[in-house]
Amino acid sequence: MSRLRARAAGRGFFAPMTLIDLLLCILLWALVLAGAVPVLILTVQVLASLPALRPAPTAPRRPSLAVLIPAHDEAGQIAATVAALRPGLAAGDRLLVVADNCRDATAATARAAGAEVVERDDPARRGKGYALDFGYRHLAHTGPPETLVVVDADCVLSPAALDRIARLSAALDGPVQAAYRLDPPPQASSALRLATVATALKQIGRPLGGSRLGWPCGISGTGFAVPTRLLGTVGLASGHLAEDVKLGLDLALAGHPPRFCPEAEVTSALPAGAAARQAQQTRWEHGHLSLILPYAGALLRAALRRGDARLAAMALDLCVLPLVTLALAEAGLAGLALVWWAVGGGAGPLLITVASLAVLVLAFGLAARRWGRGLLRWQDLAALPRLVAGKAGILGRFAARRQTEWVRTERAEAGKSAG
Template sequence: MALVDLLLCTLALAGAVPVLVLTAQVLASLPALRPAPLGPRRPALAVLVPAHDEAGQIAGTVATLRAGLTPGDRLVVVADNCRDATAAAARAAGAEVVERHDPARRGKGYALDCGYRHLARTGLPETLVVVDADCSFSPAGLDRIARLSAALDGPVQAAYRLDPPPQASSGLRLATFATVLKQIGRPLGASRLGWPCGISGTGFAVPTRLLGTVGLANGHIAEDLKLGLDLALAGHPPRFCPQAEVTSALPAGAAARRAQQTRWEHGHLSLIPAYAGRLLGAALRRGDARLAAMALDLCVLPLVTLALAEAALTGLGLAWWALGGGTGPLLIAEASLALLVLAFGLAARRWGGGLLRWRDLAAVPRLVAGKAGILGRFALRRRSEWVRTERAGEGPSVG
């Protein structure tokens, strides 16, 4: 009995760690954002836009990005395994275009590698900024992130905001809030604690000389998060720039949203065992607490998934107590679950203003059921191949 008590207490304590990390990030994110000074120097840069079948919106993206360029900057669109007029539309809008055709190697990582190699052959600038083809990045935001990357001589991630469609359902509002917390609230709190942040895949800048220390060409479904972890292990943990914001639309269709969430969560979960230990080991060897912070942040599961895990630990502790075991596992799990509820309430007040309504909570059971399905598929048939997210107004994607 004592051994089982010890094992269950250890499990409950391990489950409490990500809750404590999340709570610390939420608390640090509560104060209002203040203006920050611009970096002293704007480097020469190239904006790289990986695009797969984006003919309908690539021209608008290129036009927005061109407005933020200065003489000597470059804008390169990688038309990756496209079956539509993406390349022609991007050229007509004024971008350099590289066409890549390799159906056997699919994924954004391969597209980024193709664009980087094109720049290396034709004149590598000091800084590379990556923006997805369905995103908007203001000239001021582009300028700020490039300056901060040059000042820090390291990778920098902008605040990535996914906006809900008009007349969004309660489920969409909750999903939007969870995304805002993950992409803006938590990174902001981490930054104020002196911690690095992950890379969100769009709206990030990195000195091009650092890209030679990591491998871009991969088909991982969370290539963005993987890139940030690889850069951290190479000695360059990414930093967060909340004053620069890149925006996109949350997929309106349920199938597209489910596919996007599945890709994000399966990719995240697959990277935890692959990188958490490596980051902690490197932190100890180098005496670099930033790497330990990245390991802890990596272990924070998405909000609903974390709540399910804590509820399961509480149920396990309750069952053990009912069978005559000790109360330690139950008390630890209950305290952790209560702290998670408190963190959710504080985050909702800070980051859900103007978005969440009390009646949106009625959609929580449906959201939990969908999340349970995603976790079940990870255990039984996890996604390992990149699939493009369907855009608003499109039919189901076959690419």
């Protein structure tokens, strides 16, 4: 970088750029422009999500369905989940709980609540994907319904929401994802309220904005419906950390991109304990990051080959990191651009990264106003450094020693202090 240092010192401005300088310049510009694209996509999604939701008509035909609940040590949650779902079942529908490698009374509790139960004992193959595959094969062996609805054992899907996603899935002949809302526990800390808003943006705001633009959405792992005939085209048996995201991407590559149904909500509670939240976020983010390289390119190639812009949109959406992680990545690029400018490499990359950070802050402000109304307070922003530090730790572990084994999020901490 001799020419750059000379420029910074005010000497030799027209000195020829060395090959190394040129390569560094090209690399930095590529990183800066690649970092600006996810910010632009997120901002467009936020802007499209701002108008109020208008009620949509219900699809006319209700298919036969089975509700599949994968459950690992969920004896304390499963009865309430089953009780909330049973009123939405019609004659001939089934409600199947897969008690997956359980060490507690999940199976007995689910049976007592009125669910059909199968038990799976295979400690060597751990993960929700294996439980889904086990339940699907059981249903297929005994006569599969038209539509499969998946609900996590700690979630609530109302009868009306169950009916809506099942009808829409049948009408579209494709997978449909309900809006997944994670609520904070009572007297949540500032950090937890910030996390709630960021999660609402990821699970509801961005999919809603994308759907208004005609884009597909991802699968959130709970509250989704899919025609059972499509499940034979993808592999469910997976121990991947983000088996839900992977399933949505596989369905899209098979020609069935998921659609978002904001009128139906599936709800759960964010873990109150710091350790449980960290474990959940680590699983989500490491799983998401590990899917970007293998799937973004595959989706773009499929989009070009089939002339299907929806797959290109899904590839771009996959590259949008969660809000705080994206902000950290942009801040890192801004630091590199600042060093480049300081040694005389030009201000262009620095201007773009600073502008990207400013747009990201604006997008967060708009999202917080839309999705954090009544929840977020100005004083909660004081917890932002702690939230950023936690995300930085998650990213550092991904670079040094990423998590690859599926681990259940412990809910036992829910009764402890949320601070």
